Amino acid sequence: MVNPSKLGATATLVLLTPWALAACGSEGPAEPADRGACPSAPVEVIVSVDQWGDIVSQLGGDxxxxxxxxxxxxxxxxxxxPAPADAVAFEGAQLVVINxxxxxxxxAKLAATSAPQAPLISAVDLGGQDGHDHGGHEGHGHEGHDHDHGxxxxxxxxxxxxxxQAVADAVTAELGNLAPGAREYFEARRAEFAERMTRYDEMIxxxxxxxxxxxxxxxxTVFDDMAAAVGLQDxxxxxxxxxxxxxxxxxxxxLAAFLTLLSDGGVDVLIVNTQTEGSLPAQLRSAAAAAGIPVVEVTETVAPGSDSFQAWQVDQLTALAEALGVGA
Ligand SMILES: [Zn+2]
Known part of the structure:
Protein backbone atom coordinates (compact mmCIF):
# COMPACT_ATOMS: atom_id res chain seq x y z
CA MET A 1 0.00 0.00 0.00
CA VAL A 2 1.04 3.55 -0.58
CA ASN A 3 1.07 5.65 2.51
CA PRO A 4 -0.28 9.02 1.35
CA SER A 5 1.80 10.88 3.91
CA LYS A 6 4.91 9.56 2.23
CA LEU A 7 4.05 11.47 -0.88
CA GLY A 8 5.43 14.97 -0.77
CA ALA A 9 2.81 17.64 -1.29
CA THR A 10 4.76 18.88 -4.28
CA ALA A 11 4.83 15.54 -5.94
CA THR A 12 1.11 15.12 -5.41
CA LEU A 13 0.43 18.47 -6.97
CA VAL A 14 2.65 17.77 -9.91
CA LEU A 15 0.77 14.57 -10.56
CA LEU A 16 -2.71 15.90 -10.05
CA THR A 17 -2.74 19.40 -11.42
CA PRO A 18 -2.78 18.84 -15.17
CA TRP A 19 -5.55 16.31 -14.84
CA ALA A 20 -7.65 18.44 -12.53
CA LEU A 21 -7.45 21.22 -15.10
CA ALA A 22 -8.28 18.90 -17.94
CA ALA A 23 -11.31 17.57 -16.10
CA CYS A 24 -12.68 21.00 -15.25
CA GLY A 25 -12.22 22.70 -18.59
CA SER A 26 -15.52 22.90 -20.42
CA GLU A 27 -13.93 23.98 -23.68
CA GLY A 28 -11.51 21.06 -23.88
CA PRO A 29 -11.81 18.29 -26.42
CA ALA A 30 -13.56 15.99 -23.94
CA GLU A 31 -15.01 12.81 -25.35
CA PRO A 32 -18.72 12.22 -24.87
CA ALA A 33 -18.07 9.21 -22.63
CA ASP A 34 -16.08 11.37 -20.23
CA ARG A 35 -19.19 13.18 -19.09
CA GLY A 36 -20.01 10.65 -16.43
CA ALA A 37 -18.18 11.40 -13.23
CA CYS A 38 -16.14 8.59 -11.84
CA PRO A 39 -18.04 6.73 -9.10
CA SER A 40 -14.87 6.30 -7.05
CA ALA A 41 -11.47 7.88 -6.57
CA PRO A 42 -9.47 7.76 -9.80
CA VAL A 43 -6.74 5.14 -9.99
CA GLU A 44 -3.24 6.53 -10.44
CA VAL A 45 -1.58 4.79 -13.35
CA ILE A 46 1.88 5.23 -14.75
CA VAL A 47 2.72 4.08 -18.26
CA SER A 48 6.24 3.93 -19.63
CA VAL A 49 5.66 4.87 -23.28
CA ASP A 50 2.93 6.60 -25.26
CA GLN A 51 2.31 3.62 -27.54
CA TRP A 52 0.50 2.17 -24.52
CA GLY A 53 -0.36 5.42 -22.74
CA ASP A 54 -3.18 6.40 -25.06
CA ILE A 55 -4.73 2.94 -24.81
CA VAL A 56 -4.64 3.05 -21.02
CA SER A 57 -6.13 6.57 -21.01
CA GLN A 58 -9.02 5.40 -23.16
CA LEU A 59 -9.64 2.46 -20.85
CA GLY A 60 -9.35 4.47 -17.64
CA GLY A 61 -11.38 7.50 -18.66
CA ASP A 62 -12.32 9.70 -15.72
CA PRO A 82 14.92 8.08 -16.61
CA ALA A 83 15.12 11.38 -14.75
CA PRO A 84 14.82 11.64 -10.96
CA ALA A 85 11.30 13.02 -11.41
CA ASP A 86 10.31 9.75 -13.07
CA ALA A 87 11.09 7.84 -9.89
CA VAL A 88 8.94 10.30 -7.93
CA ALA A 89 6.09 9.76 -10.37
CA PHE A 90 6.26 6.01 -9.83
CA GLU A 91 5.90 6.46 -6.06
CA GLY A 92 2.26 7.42 -6.33
CA ALA A 93 1.32 4.78 -8.85
CA GLN A 94 -1.32 2.18 -8.06
CA LEU A 95 -0.87 0.45 -11.41
CA VAL A 96 2.14 0.31 -13.73
CA VAL A 97 1.90 -0.53 -17.43
CA ILE A 98 5.08 -1.17 -19.39
CA ASN A 99 5.97 -2.64 -22.75
CA ALA A 108 10.46 -2.24 -14.80
CA LYS A 109 13.25 -1.24 -12.42
CA LEU A 110 11.46 1.91 -11.21
CA ALA A 111 8.31 -0.13 -10.68
CA ALA A 112 10.24 -2.60 -8.54
CA THR A 113 11.94 0.06 -6.44
CA SER A 114 9.38 2.89 -6.27
CA ALA A 115 6.02 1.14 -6.64
CA PRO A 116 6.60 -2.44 -5.49
CA GLN A 117 3.00 -2.75 -4.28
CA ALA A 118 1.46 -1.75 -7.61
CA PRO A 119 0.39 -4.47 -10.02
CA LEU A 120 2.62 -4.49 -13.10
CA ILE A 121 1.27 -5.16 -16.57
CA SER A 122 3.94 -5.99 -19.13
CA ALA A 123 2.68 -6.22 -22.70
CA VAL A 124 5.45 -8.53 -23.84
CA ASP A 125 4.83 -10.91 -20.94
CA LEU A 126 1.11 -10.98 -21.60
CA GLY A 127 1.72 -12.19 -25.10
CA GLY A 128 -1.63 -12.70 -26.70
CA GLN A 129 -1.92 -15.31 -29.37
CA ASP A 130 -2.75 -14.22 -32.87
CA GLY A 131 -5.27 -16.39 -34.59
CA HIS A 132 -7.36 -16.78 -31.45
CA ASP A 133 -10.24 -14.62 -32.62
CA HIS A 134 -9.35 -11.86 -30.21
CA GLY A 135 -10.06 -14.14 -27.29
CA GLY A 136 -7.64 -13.84 -24.45
CA HIS A 137 -10.27 -12.95 -21.88
CA GLU A 138 -8.38 -14.81 -19.19
CA GLY A 139 -4.94 -13.53 -19.96
CA HIS A 140 -3.70 -14.19 -16.48
CA GLY A 141 -3.81 -17.94 -16.75
CA HIS A 142 -1.59 -18.16 -19.76
CA GLU A 143 0.91 -15.41 -19.47
CA GLY A 144 4.53 -15.67 -20.25
CA HIS A 145 4.55 -18.58 -22.63
CA ASP A 146 6.57 -17.37 -25.52
CA HIS A 147 5.49 -19.21 -28.58
CA ASP A 148 7.69 -17.05 -30.66
CA HIS A 149 11.06 -16.13 -31.81
CA GLY A 150 13.14 -17.06 -28.79
CA GLN A 165 -6.33 -6.91 -26.92
CA ALA A 166 -4.63 -8.80 -24.09
CA VAL A 167 -3.25 -5.59 -22.60
CA ALA A 168 -6.65 -3.91 -22.81
CA ASP A 169 -8.24 -6.85 -20.99
CA ALA A 170 -5.54 -6.88 -18.32
CA VAL A 171 -5.72 -3.13 -17.74
CA THR A 172 -9.51 -3.25 -17.41
CA ALA A 173 -9.29 -6.14 -14.95
CA GLU A 174 -6.64 -4.47 -12.79
CA LEU A 175 -8.42 -1.11 -12.77
CA GLY A 176 -11.54 -2.91 -11.61
CA ASN A 177 -9.62 -4.66 -8.85
CA LEU A 178 -8.13 -1.38 -7.68
CA ALA A 179 -11.44 0.50 -7.75
CA PRO A 180 -14.21 -2.08 -7.42
CA GLY A 181 -16.81 0.68 -7.25
CA ALA A 182 -15.88 1.66 -10.79
CA ARG A 183 -15.79 -1.83 -12.24
CA GLU A 184 -18.85 -1.28 -14.39
CA TYR A 185 -17.46 2.02 -15.58
CA PHE A 186 -14.24 0.30 -16.66
CA GLU A 187 -16.15 -2.47 -18.40
CA ALA A 188 -18.10 0.15 -20.32
CA ARG A 189 -14.85 1.83 -21.32
CA ARG A 190 -13.49 -1.52 -22.47
CA ALA A 191 -16.56 -2.02 -24.67
CA GLU A 192 -16.14 1.45 -26.09
CA PHE A 193 -12.48 0.76 -26.75
CA ALA A 194 -13.46 -2.36 -28.70
CA GLU A 195 -15.83 -0.24 -30.73
CA ARG A 196 -13.10 2.26 -31.46
CA MET A 197 -10.93 -0.63 -32.67
CA THR A 198 -13.47 -1.61 -35.34
CA ARG A 199 -11.76 0.14 -38.22
CA TYR A 200 -8.36 -1.19 -37.10
CA ASP A 201 -9.73 -4.74 -36.97
CA GLU A 202 -11.40 -4.32 -40.36
CA MET A 203 -8.21 -3.06 -41.98
CA ILE A 204 -6.24 -6.00 -40.61
CA THR A 221 11.95 -4.51 -37.48
CA VAL A 222 9.47 -2.18 -35.76
CA PHE A 223 6.44 -3.13 -37.94
CA ASP A 224 7.33 -6.79 -38.51
CA ASP A 225 4.74 -8.32 -36.20
CA MET A 226 1.92 -6.36 -37.81
CA ALA A 227 3.21 -7.33 -41.25
CA ALA A 228 3.15 -10.97 -40.12
CA ALA A 229 -0.33 -10.52 -38.65
CA VAL A 230 -1.68 -9.49 -42.04
CA GLY A 231 0.15 -12.31 -43.81
CA LEU A 232 2.98 -10.47 -45.52
CA GLN A 233 6.24 -12.25 -46.19
CA ASP A 234 9.43 -10.63 -45.00
CA LEU A 255 23.44 -3.27 -47.67
CA ALA A 256 24.29 -4.32 -51.21
CA ALA A 257 21.97 -7.32 -50.88
CA PHE A 258 19.16 -5.01 -49.80
CA LEU A 259 19.78 -2.57 -52.65
CA THR A 260 19.86 -5.42 -55.16
CA LEU A 261 16.62 -6.84 -53.77
CA LEU A 262 14.98 -3.47 -54.38
CA SER A 263 16.47 -2.76 -57.79
CA ASP A 264 15.38 -6.24 -58.90
CA GLY A 265 11.83 -5.44 -57.83
CA GLY A 266 12.05 -8.29 -55.36
CA VAL A 267 9.38 -7.00 -52.97
CA ASP A 268 5.91 -5.49 -53.23
CA VAL A 269 6.55 -2.75 -50.70
CA LEU A 270 9.34 -1.13 -48.67
CA ILE A 271 8.46 -0.26 -45.07
CA VAL A 272 10.40 2.64 -43.58
CA ASN A 273 10.49 3.82 -39.99
CA THR A 274 10.55 7.60 -40.38
CA GLN A 275 11.76 8.14 -36.83
CA THR A 276 15.19 6.84 -37.74
CA GLU A 277 17.25 9.32 -39.65
CA GLY A 278 20.37 8.59 -41.55
CA SER A 279 21.77 7.86 -44.94
CA LEU A 280 20.77 4.19 -45.05
CA PRO A 281 17.00 4.64 -45.07
CA ALA A 282 17.46 7.41 -47.63
CA GLN A 283 19.51 5.15 -49.91
CA LEU A 284 16.98 2.36 -49.61
CA ARG A 285 14.12 4.72 -50.32
CA SER A 286 15.67 5.99 -53.49
CA ALA A 287 16.46 2.47 -54.64
CA ALA A 288 12.81 1.58 -54.08
CA ALA A 289 11.64 4.69 -55.90
CA ALA A 290 13.91 3.94 -58.85
CA ALA A 291 12.43 0.44 -59.08
CA GLY A 292 8.85 1.63 -58.70
CA ILE A 293 8.38 -0.05 -55.34
CA PRO A 294 5.97 1.85 -53.10
CA VAL A 295 7.23 3.02 -49.72
CA VAL A 296 5.05 2.85 -46.60
CA GLU A 297 6.04 5.04 -43.69
CA VAL A 298 5.60 3.83 -40.13
CA THR A 299 6.69 5.22 -36.78
CA GLU A 300 7.95 3.76 -33.54
CA THR A 301 5.84 6.01 -31.31
CA VAL A 302 2.41 7.55 -31.84
CA ALA A 303 2.68 9.75 -34.93
CA PRO A 304 2.66 13.47 -34.09
CA GLY A 305 -0.51 14.21 -36.06
CA SER A 306 -2.52 11.30 -34.64
CA ASP A 307 -4.95 11.87 -31.80
CA SER A 308 -5.27 8.23 -30.80
CA PHE A 309 -3.63 4.83 -31.03
CA GLN A 310 -6.36 3.76 -33.42
CA ALA A 311 -6.02 6.78 -35.73
CA TRP A 312 -2.26 6.23 -35.88
CA GLN A 313 -2.51 2.54 -36.67
CA VAL A 314 -5.37 2.90 -39.15
CA ASP A 315 -3.47 5.58 -41.07
CA GLN A 316 -0.51 3.24 -41.43
CA LEU A 317 -2.64 0.25 -42.37
CA THR A 318 -4.47 2.36 -44.93
CA ALA A 319 -1.17 3.44 -46.48
CA LEU A 320 -0.08 -0.20 -46.57
CA ALA A 321 -3.33 -1.27 -48.23
CA GLU A 322 -2.99 1.44 -50.85
CA ALA A 323 0.61 0.50 -51.54
CA LEU A 324 -0.40 -3.13 -52.02
CA GLY A 325 -3.36 -2.27 -54.23
CA VAL A 326 -5.92 -3.52 -51.72
CA GLY A 327 -9.28 -1.91 -52.46
CA ALA A 328 -10.56 0.80 -50.16
ZN1 LIG B 1 12.16 0.14 -31.94
Whole structure:
Protein backbone atom coordinates (compact mmCIF):
# COMPACT_ATOMS: atom_id res chain seq x y z
CA MET A 1 0.00 0.00 0.00
CA VAL A 2 1.04 3.55 -0.58
CA ASN A 3 1.07 5.65 2.51
CA PRO A 4 -0.28 9.02 1.35
CA SER A 5 1.80 10.88 3.91
CA LYS A 6 4.91 9.56 2.23
CA LEU A 7 4.05 11.47 -0.88
CA GLY A 8 5.43 14.97 -0.77
CA ALA A 9 2.81 17.64 -1.29
CA THR A 10 4.76 18.88 -4.28
CA ALA A 11 4.83 15.54 -5.94
CA THR A 12 1.11 15.12 -5.41
CA LEU A 13 0.43 18.47 -6.97
CA VAL A 14 2.65 17.77 -9.91
CA LEU A 15 0.77 14.57 -10.56
CA LEU A 16 -2.71 15.90 -10.05
CA THR A 17 -2.74 19.40 -11.42
CA PRO A 18 -2.78 18.84 -15.17
CA TRP A 19 -5.55 16.31 -14.84
CA ALA A 20 -7.65 18.44 -12.53
CA LEU A 21 -7.45 21.22 -15.10
CA ALA A 22 -8.28 18.90 -17.94
CA ALA A 23 -11.31 17.57 -16.10
CA CYS A 24 -12.68 21.00 -15.25
CA GLY A 25 -12.22 22.70 -18.59
CA SER A 26 -15.52 22.90 -20.42
CA GLU A 27 -13.93 23.98 -23.68
CA GLY A 28 -11.51 21.06 -23.88
CA PRO A 29 -11.81 18.29 -26.42
CA ALA A 30 -13.56 15.99 -23.94
CA GLU A 31 -15.01 12.81 -25.35
CA PRO A 32 -18.72 12.22 -24.87
CA ALA A 33 -18.07 9.21 -22.63
CA ASP A 34 -16.08 11.37 -20.23
CA ARG A 35 -19.19 13.18 -19.09
CA GLY A 36 -20.01 10.65 -16.43
CA ALA A 37 -18.18 11.40 -13.23
CA CYS A 38 -16.14 8.59 -11.84
CA PRO A 39 -18.04 6.73 -9.10
CA SER A 40 -14.87 6.30 -7.05
CA ALA A 41 -11.47 7.88 -6.57
CA PRO A 42 -9.47 7.76 -9.80
CA VAL A 43 -6.74 5.14 -9.99
CA GLU A 44 -3.24 6.53 -10.44
CA VAL A 45 -1.58 4.79 -13.35
CA ILE A 46 1.88 5.23 -14.75
CA VAL A 47 2.72 4.08 -18.26
CA SER A 48 6.24 3.93 -19.63
CA VAL A 49 5.66 4.87 -23.28
CA ASP A 50 2.93 6.60 -25.26
CA GLN A 51 2.31 3.62 -27.54
CA TRP A 52 0.50 2.17 -24.52
CA GLY A 53 -0.36 5.42 -22.74
CA ASP A 54 -3.18 6.40 -25.06
CA ILE A 55 -4.73 2.94 -24.81
CA VAL A 56 -4.64 3.05 -21.02
CA SER A 57 -6.13 6.57 -21.01
CA GLN A 58 -9.02 5.40 -23.16
CA LEU A 59 -9.64 2.46 -20.85
CA GLY A 60 -9.35 4.47 -17.64
CA GLY A 61 -11.38 7.50 -18.66
CA ASP A 62 -12.32 9.70 -15.72
CA UNK A 63 -11.58 6.89 -13.30
CA UNK A 64 -7.85 6.92 -13.93
CA UNK A 65 -5.13 9.52 -13.78
CA UNK A 66 -2.73 8.29 -16.40
CA UNK A 67 0.78 9.62 -16.61
CA UNK A 68 2.95 8.57 -19.53
CA UNK A 69 6.68 8.96 -18.98
CA UNK A 70 7.83 9.11 -22.61
CA UNK A 71 5.22 11.07 -24.46
CA UNK A 72 5.98 12.71 -27.75
CA UNK A 73 8.16 11.54 -30.55
CA UNK A 74 11.34 13.44 -29.76
CA UNK A 75 12.79 10.79 -27.47
CA UNK A 76 13.90 7.39 -28.71
CA UNK A 77 12.41 4.94 -26.19
CA UNK A 78 15.23 2.48 -26.89
CA UNK A 79 17.76 4.90 -25.42
CA UNK A 80 15.74 6.54 -22.66
CA UNK A 81 17.45 7.35 -19.37
CA PRO A 82 14.92 8.08 -16.61
CA ALA A 83 15.12 11.38 -14.75
CA PRO A 84 14.82 11.64 -10.96
CA ALA A 85 11.30 13.02 -11.41
CA ASP A 86 10.31 9.75 -13.07
CA ALA A 87 11.09 7.84 -9.89
CA VAL A 88 8.94 10.30 -7.93
CA ALA A 89 6.09 9.76 -10.37
CA PHE A 90 6.26 6.01 -9.83
CA GLU A 91 5.90 6.46 -6.06
CA GLY A 92 2.26 7.42 -6.33
CA ALA A 93 1.32 4.78 -8.85
CA GLN A 94 -1.32 2.18 -8.06
CA LEU A 95 -0.87 0.45 -11.41
CA VAL A 96 2.14 0.31 -13.73
CA VAL A 97 1.90 -0.53 -17.43
CA ILE A 98 5.08 -1.17 -19.39
CA ASN A 99 5.97 -2.64 -22.75
CA UNK A 100 8.48 -5.11 -21.29
CA UNK A 101 10.95 -7.26 -23.16
CA UNK A 102 13.90 -4.99 -22.27
CA UNK A 103 12.33 -2.23 -24.33
CA UNK A 104 11.71 -0.10 -21.25
CA UNK A 105 13.69 -1.93 -18.63
CA UNK A 106 14.21 1.31 -16.72
CA UNK A 107 10.46 1.34 -16.08
CA ALA A 108 10.46 -2.24 -14.80
CA LYS A 109 13.25 -1.24 -12.42
CA LEU A 110 11.46 1.91 -11.21
CA ALA A 111 8.31 -0.13 -10.68
CA ALA A 112 10.24 -2.60 -8.54
CA THR A 113 11.94 0.06 -6.44
CA SER A 114 9.38 2.89 -6.27
CA ALA A 115 6.02 1.14 -6.64
CA PRO A 116 6.60 -2.44 -5.49
CA GLN A 117 3.00 -2.75 -4.28
CA ALA A 118 1.46 -1.75 -7.61
CA PRO A 119 0.39 -4.47 -10.02
CA LEU A 120 2.62 -4.49 -13.10
CA ILE A 121 1.27 -5.16 -16.57
CA SER A 122 3.94 -5.99 -19.13
CA ALA A 123 2.68 -6.22 -22.70
CA VAL A 124 5.45 -8.53 -23.84
CA ASP A 125 4.83 -10.91 -20.94
CA LEU A 126 1.11 -10.98 -21.60
CA GLY A 127 1.72 -12.19 -25.10
CA GLY A 128 -1.63 -12.70 -26.70
CA GLN A 129 -1.92 -15.31 -29.37
CA ASP A 130 -2.75 -14.22 -32.87
CA GLY A 131 -5.27 -16.39 -34.59
CA HIS A 132 -7.36 -16.78 -31.45
CA ASP A 133 -10.24 -14.62 -32.62
CA HIS A 134 -9.35 -11.86 -30.21
CA GLY A 135 -10.06 -14.14 -27.29
CA GLY A 136 -7.64 -13.84 -24.45
CA HIS A 137 -10.27 -12.95 -21.88
CA GLU A 138 -8.38 -14.81 -19.19
CA GLY A 139 -4.94 -13.53 -19.96
CA HIS A 140 -3.70 -14.19 -16.48
CA GLY A 141 -3.81 -17.94 -16.75
CA HIS A 142 -1.59 -18.16 -19.76
CA GLU A 143 0.91 -15.41 -19.47
CA GLY A 144 4.53 -15.67 -20.25
CA HIS A 145 4.55 -18.58 -22.63
CA ASP A 146 6.57 -17.37 -25.52
CA HIS A 147 5.49 -19.21 -28.58
CA ASP A 148 7.69 -17.05 -30.66
CA HIS A 149 11.06 -16.13 -31.81
CA GLY A 150 13.14 -17.06 -28.79
CA UNK A 151 15.97 -14.76 -27.85
CA UNK A 152 15.40 -12.24 -30.56
CA UNK A 153 11.77 -11.61 -29.70
CA UNK A 154 10.53 -8.46 -31.34
CA UNK A 155 9.98 -5.92 -28.54
CA UNK A 156 7.51 -3.76 -30.47
CA UNK A 157 4.54 -5.44 -28.84
CA UNK A 158 2.02 -2.71 -29.69
CA UNK A 159 2.28 -3.91 -33.29
CA UNK A 160 0.81 -7.28 -32.30
CA UNK A 161 -2.99 -7.06 -32.54
CA UNK A 162 -3.55 -9.92 -30.09
CA UNK A 163 -1.23 -8.30 -27.56
CA UNK A 164 -3.12 -5.03 -27.77
CA GLN A 165 -6.33 -6.91 -26.92
CA ALA A 166 -4.63 -8.80 -24.09
CA VAL A 167 -3.25 -5.59 -22.60
CA ALA A 168 -6.65 -3.91 -22.81
CA ASP A 169 -8.24 -6.85 -20.99
CA ALA A 170 -5.54 -6.88 -18.32
CA VAL A 171 -5.72 -3.13 -17.74
CA THR A 172 -9.51 -3.25 -17.41
CA ALA A 173 -9.29 -6.14 -14.95
CA GLU A 174 -6.64 -4.47 -12.79
CA LEU A 175 -8.42 -1.11 -12.77
CA GLY A 176 -11.54 -2.91 -11.61
CA ASN A 177 -9.62 -4.66 -8.85
CA LEU A 178 -8.13 -1.38 -7.68
CA ALA A 179 -11.44 0.50 -7.75
CA PRO A 180 -14.21 -2.08 -7.42
CA GLY A 181 -16.81 0.68 -7.25
CA ALA A 182 -15.88 1.66 -10.79
CA ARG A 183 -15.79 -1.83 -12.24
CA GLU A 184 -18.85 -1.28 -14.39
CA TYR A 185 -17.46 2.02 -15.58
CA PHE A 186 -14.24 0.30 -16.66
CA GLU A 187 -16.15 -2.47 -18.40
CA ALA A 188 -18.10 0.15 -20.32
CA ARG A 189 -14.85 1.83 -21.32
CA ARG A 190 -13.49 -1.52 -22.47
CA ALA A 191 -16.56 -2.02 -24.67
CA GLU A 192 -16.14 1.45 -26.09
CA PHE A 193 -12.48 0.76 -26.75
CA ALA A 194 -13.46 -2.36 -28.70
CA GLU A 195 -15.83 -0.24 -30.73
CA ARG A 196 -13.10 2.26 -31.46
CA MET A 197 -10.93 -0.63 -32.67
CA THR A 198 -13.47 -1.61 -35.34
CA ARG A 199 -11.76 0.14 -38.22
CA TYR A 200 -8.36 -1.19 -37.10
CA ASP A 201 -9.73 -4.74 -36.97
CA GLU A 202 -11.40 -4.32 -40.36
CA MET A 203 -8.21 -3.06 -41.98
CA ILE A 204 -6.24 -6.00 -40.61
CA UNK A 205 -8.89 -8.48 -41.79
CA UNK A 206 -9.00 -6.93 -45.24
CA UNK A 207 -5.24 -6.96 -45.63
CA UNK A 208 -5.11 -10.54 -44.39
CA UNK A 209 -7.70 -11.53 -46.96
CA UNK A 210 -6.48 -9.57 -49.94
CA UNK A 211 -2.75 -9.11 -49.44
CA UNK A 212 -1.60 -12.32 -47.78
CA UNK A 213 1.50 -13.67 -49.46
CA UNK A 214 2.66 -10.30 -50.73
CA UNK A 215 6.20 -9.43 -49.85
CA UNK A 216 7.98 -6.58 -48.09
CA UNK A 217 11.33 -5.48 -46.86
CA UNK A 218 11.82 -3.07 -43.97
CA UNK A 219 14.50 -0.65 -42.84
CA UNK A 220 13.77 -1.74 -39.25
CA THR A 221 11.95 -4.51 -37.48
CA VAL A 222 9.47 -2.18 -35.76
CA PHE A 223 6.44 -3.13 -37.94
CA ASP A 224 7.33 -6.79 -38.51
CA ASP A 225 4.74 -8.32 -36.20
CA MET A 226 1.92 -6.36 -37.81
CA ALA A 227 3.21 -7.33 -41.25
CA ALA A 228 3.15 -10.97 -40.12
CA ALA A 229 -0.33 -10.52 -38.65
CA VAL A 230 -1.68 -9.49 -42.04
CA GLY A 231 0.15 -12.31 -43.81
CA LEU A 232 2.98 -10.47 -45.52
CA GLN A 233 6.24 -12.25 -46.19
CA ASP A 234 9.43 -10.63 -45.00
CA UNK A 235 12.18 -10.52 -47.63
CA UNK A 236 14.53 -8.21 -45.74
CA UNK A 237 18.06 -9.57 -46.12
CA UNK A 238 18.78 -11.36 -42.81
CA UNK A 239 22.18 -9.77 -42.27
CA UNK A 240 20.74 -6.30 -42.64
CA UNK A 241 17.87 -7.19 -40.33
CA UNK A 242 20.14 -8.45 -37.57
CA UNK A 243 22.24 -5.30 -37.77
CA UNK A 244 19.16 -3.08 -37.66
CA UNK A 245 17.75 -4.87 -34.60
CA UNK A 246 21.09 -4.49 -32.84
CA UNK A 247 21.34 -0.84 -33.80
CA UNK A 248 24.62 -1.49 -35.57
CA UNK A 249 25.62 -0.67 -39.12
CA UNK A 250 25.02 -3.38 -41.67
CA UNK A 251 28.03 -4.69 -43.52
CA UNK A 252 28.56 -3.40 -47.06
CA UNK A 253 27.51 -6.83 -48.32
CA UNK A 254 24.24 -6.72 -46.37
CA LEU A 255 23.44 -3.27 -47.67
CA ALA A 256 24.29 -4.32 -51.21
CA ALA A 257 21.97 -7.32 -50.88
CA PHE A 258 19.16 -5.01 -49.80
CA LEU A 259 19.78 -2.57 -52.65
CA THR A 260 19.86 -5.42 -55.16
CA LEU A 261 16.62 -6.84 -53.77
CA LEU A 262 14.98 -3.47 -54.38
CA SER A 263 16.47 -2.76 -57.79
CA ASP A 264 15.38 -6.24 -58.90
CA GLY A 265 11.83 -5.44 -57.83
CA GLY A 266 12.05 -8.29 -55.36
CA VAL A 267 9.38 -7.00 -52.97
CA ASP A 268 5.91 -5.49 -53.23
CA VAL A 269 6.55 -2.75 -50.70
CA LEU A 270 9.34 -1.13 -48.67
CA ILE A 271 8.46 -0.26 -45.07
CA VAL A 272 10.40 2.64 -43.58
CA ASN A 273 10.49 3.82 -39.99
CA THR A 274 10.55 7.60 -40.38
CA GLN A 275 11.76 8.14 -36.83
CA THR A 276 15.19 6.84 -37.74
CA GLU A 277 17.25 9.32 -39.65
CA GLY A 278 20.37 8.59 -41.55
CA SER A 279 21.77 7.86 -44.94
CA LEU A 280 20.77 4.19 -45.05
CA PRO A 281 17.00 4.64 -45.07
CA ALA A 282 17.46 7.41 -47.63
CA GLN A 283 19.51 5.15 -49.91
CA LEU A 284 16.98 2.36 -49.61
CA ARG A 285 14.12 4.72 -50.32
CA SER A 286 15.67 5.99 -53.49
CA ALA A 287 16.46 2.47 -54.64
CA ALA A 288 12.81 1.58 -54.08
CA ALA A 289 11.64 4.69 -55.90
CA ALA A 290 13.91 3.94 -58.85
CA ALA A 291 12.43 0.44 -59.08
CA GLY A 292 8.85 1.63 -58.70
CA ILE A 293 8.38 -0.05 -55.34
CA PRO A 294 5.97 1.85 -53.10
CA VAL A 295 7.23 3.02 -49.72
CA VAL A 296 5.05 2.85 -46.60
CA GLU A 297 6.04 5.04 -43.69
CA VAL A 298 5.60 3.83 -40.13
CA THR A 299 6.69 5.22 -36.78
CA GLU A 300 7.95 3.76 -33.54
CA THR A 301 5.84 6.01 -31.31
CA VAL A 302 2.41 7.55 -31.84
CA ALA A 303 2.68 9.75 -34.93
CA PRO A 304 2.66 13.47 -34.09
CA GLY A 305 -0.51 14.21 -36.06
CA SER A 306 -2.52 11.30 -34.64
CA ASP A 307 -4.95 11.87 -31.80
CA SER A 308 -5.27 8.23 -30.80
CA PHE A 309 -3.63 4.83 -31.03
CA GLN A 310 -6.36 3.76 -33.42
CA ALA A 311 -6.02 6.78 -35.73
CA TRP A 312 -2.26 6.23 -35.88
CA GLN A 313 -2.51 2.54 -36.67
CA VAL A 314 -5.37 2.90 -39.15
CA ASP A 315 -3.47 5.58 -41.07
CA GLN A 316 -0.51 3.24 -41.43
CA LEU A 317 -2.64 0.25 -42.37
CA THR A 318 -4.47 2.36 -44.93
CA ALA A 319 -1.17 3.44 -46.48
CA LEU A 320 -0.08 -0.20 -46.57
CA ALA A 321 -3.33 -1.27 -48.23
CA GLU A 322 -2.99 1.44 -50.85
CA ALA A 323 0.61 0.50 -51.54
CA LEU A 324 -0.40 -3.13 -52.02
CA GLY A 325 -3.36 -2.27 -54.23
CA VAL A 326 -5.92 -3.52 -51.72
CA GLY A 327 -9.28 -1.91 -52.46
CA ALA A 328 -10.56 0.80 -50.16
ZN1 LIG B 1 12.16 0.14 -31.94
Missing amino acids: CAQVRTVIAGSSVDPHDYE GGHYDEWA DGQNPHAWYRPATV DRLRTEAAGKTYAATE RTPPGYQVAASNETDPSPGD
